[in-house]
Amino acid sequence: MVNITLKELARELGVSTTLVSRVLNAPLRADGTPDCDISRDTARRVLELVDKYNYKPSRMAAGLRGGKRYMLGVITPDIANASFSATGRRIEELASADGYSIMFGSSDERPDRQLELIDHFIGQKVDGIIVTPCAGEDRSLQKVVDQGIPLVLINRNIPSLEGVGRVLQDYAGSTRAVVKHLLGNGYRRIEMISENMDVLSLKDRERSYCETMIANGLEPHIYKVESITQEIETRQAVRDALKKGTEALITPRIVLSINALLELMNAGARIPEDMAIVCHDDSPAWITHSPTITYVSQRSDDVGTLAYRLLCRMMKGELAEQIMVPPRLVLGGSTVKR
Amino acid sequence: MVNITLKELARELGVSTTLVSRVLNAPLRADGTPDCDISRDTARRVLELVDKYNYKPSRMAAGLRGGKRYMLGVITPDIANASFSATGRRIEELASADGYSIMFGSSDERPDRQLELIDHFIGQKVDGIIVTPCAGEDRSLQKVVDQGIPLVLINRNIPSLEGVGRVLQDYAGSTRAVVKHLLGNGYRRIEMISENMDVLSLKDRERSYCETMIANGLEPHIYKVESITQEIETRQAVRDALKKGTEALITPRIVLSINALLELMNAGARIPEDMAIVCHDDSPAWITHSPTITYVSQRSDDVGTLAYRLLCRMMKGELAEQIMVPPRLVLGGSTVKR
DNA sequence: GTGAAAGCGCTAACAA
DNA sequence: TTGTTAGCGCTTTCAC
Secondary structure: OOOOHHHHHHHHHHOHHHHHHHHHHHHHHHOOOOOOOHHHHHHHHHHHHHHHHHOOOOOHHHHHHHHOOOOEEEOOOOOOOOOHHHHHHHHHHHHOOOOOOEEEEEEOOOOHHHHHHHHHHOOOOOOOOOOOOOOOOOOHHHHHOOOOOOOEEEOOOOOOOOOOOOOEEEEEHHHHHHHHHHOOOOOEEEEEEEEEOOOOOHHHHHHHHHHHHOOOOOOOOOOEEEOOOOHHHHHHHHHHHHOOOOOEEEOHHHHHHHHHHHHHHHOOOOOOOOOOOEEEEHHHHHHHHOOEEEEOOHHHHHHHHHHHHHHHHHOOOOOOOOOEEEOOOOOOHHHHOO | OOOOOOOHHHHHHHHOOOHHHHHHHHEEOOOOEOOOOOHHHHHHHHHHHHHHOOOOHHHHHHHHOOOOOOOEEEEEOOOOOOOHHHHHHHHHHHHHHHHOEEEEEOOOOOOOHHHHHHHHHHHOOOEEEEEEEOOOHHHHHHHHHHHOOOEEEEOOOOOOOOOOOOEEOHHHHHHHHHHHHEEEEOOOEEEEEEEEOOHHHHHHHHHHHHHHHHOOOOOOEEEOOOOOOHHHHHHHHHHHHHOOOOOOEEOHHHHHHHHHHHHHHHHHOOOOOOOOOEEEEOOHHHOOOOOOEEEEOHHHHHHHHHHHHHHHHHHHHOOOOOOOOOOEEEHHHHHHHO
């Protein structure tokens, strides 16, 4: 019941292993026949037997001798995180359709873990690597580049690295779009509830909110809540905002969104009459809620698609690019025109 | 900058490759020295040079010749699903500490996809496979067993398969515990809101709820909502329950839990005075909510730990076992004694 | 068009 | 205690 080998195939056909290997590795022509200097007839016979035995070449052996390894490495800080796993899922989907296997690893935001994983991947001689880097560890990534292994960075940038592909999100741009959307719908007293965290994406959103408000002659105001007391503070902020007559709230993290929403319901506030709200990140709750919620989607799966495609191009020898993905503003009933 | 090979190491040391290989593959003794018939001194010299060059053996080559491959395959229906990814995460964590690489795949509940992935894994000659099987495809799994590759089933059972390990959740047992907990706290009029789905875990919970109620001389009642109109129906069910004077609600799926909770808040019902509630599955919302929510944890990470450990034992030649994991009832303020 | 032969980096009999 | 030899399954010159 063990898999048949190329050698056995060759023997049964009465040809050399070389011949079989060549047929198998030739690029396919438009009409589906292999593009190599093998007689059409022999090639057909080979393919038929391959089919009959459902022969699958051993990637191990192929890789060893120097061929493609059909293996990719993917590292995220935490595969259990919804956004990262959505990205990873998409990569796996596309890659396995192309015959690649995926090795996943979670760095857990620990540089040593990331280093370990990279070493592992290099040891396995993967064809390419996609990684959401954790802070404070570019040496291992540099090593990847030095070894000539195509590398694509996702979501977080490391500017010092050269020759790597990047798929990054335009957080500032999306927040600008949010504010403009609210302004266009007649909202003026727009506030943000944000969290005191050292995360670039959040800082970008805060900064962009302030800039856009000021550029439109309005005064920005951010409630900054501490992570540890986030729920209580968020709820307090919502009550304050309601009392003050704030017209719209932007909540740039999903936990803030959820707690703000809960407090609005708790306070009996009507959305969007008493308070409009823009949430962040993807949740099935946004579209089942009534009214539906206007939110900024991270497009995690699109990021996966783009990263994989870019990696493919790089594996074919094309130059590394930087792709900016604009997060998508999904309009809902929580910010209708007033 | 490319990795050094065992052969080069051997040449630099003036010994044979065999010698080096033996040192490297020997099990470690308590004092950290390799347990083989190599002179302590030579062994030390080998290890020193390995260290100096940070040599990592090529798993490809090792695997090819018949040694361990240090590679595991993990298949879940959807790695983007929180529960599965938590399990996968834990497996990866433990496995990579032992030097294994993990190949992940999502079957997307599609038998053909599962078959493909399994073939891939067999082709890569993984040392072991952990899978949450999708319905309707046991042939590929049988193939795994036939090839002598240790296989562990997670969460879903396929009784016909022999010689496989299993880590299953005791859904009926946990629901029994839920009902008993409520009874013990003085609740009598206990109802369940469930969804009309063909999923074993849900059926188990419904059955167990009914049985336990009847066994205690109480009348069970289940609101069955359709998946497609789940939100509206769940909310309606909550309103009905409040009107009828129901004392406690069990919601055996996370979406039902969330919508029931939202409707309770919407209706201004006090928890647990007007209605106690037991939610299901893990969510950060349960512990940040006030009052905190009593819920049944799936223990996805524990399942991962147990599955990995079991697989390890099987890879060492031990017999396959079946492990039942009792889901954990986490007590919160939503079901306090009345 | 096709095949012989030499490896890729490693492990495992079998000798010494 | 150590080395010799022969592969694992495949790709790749180079020769025919």
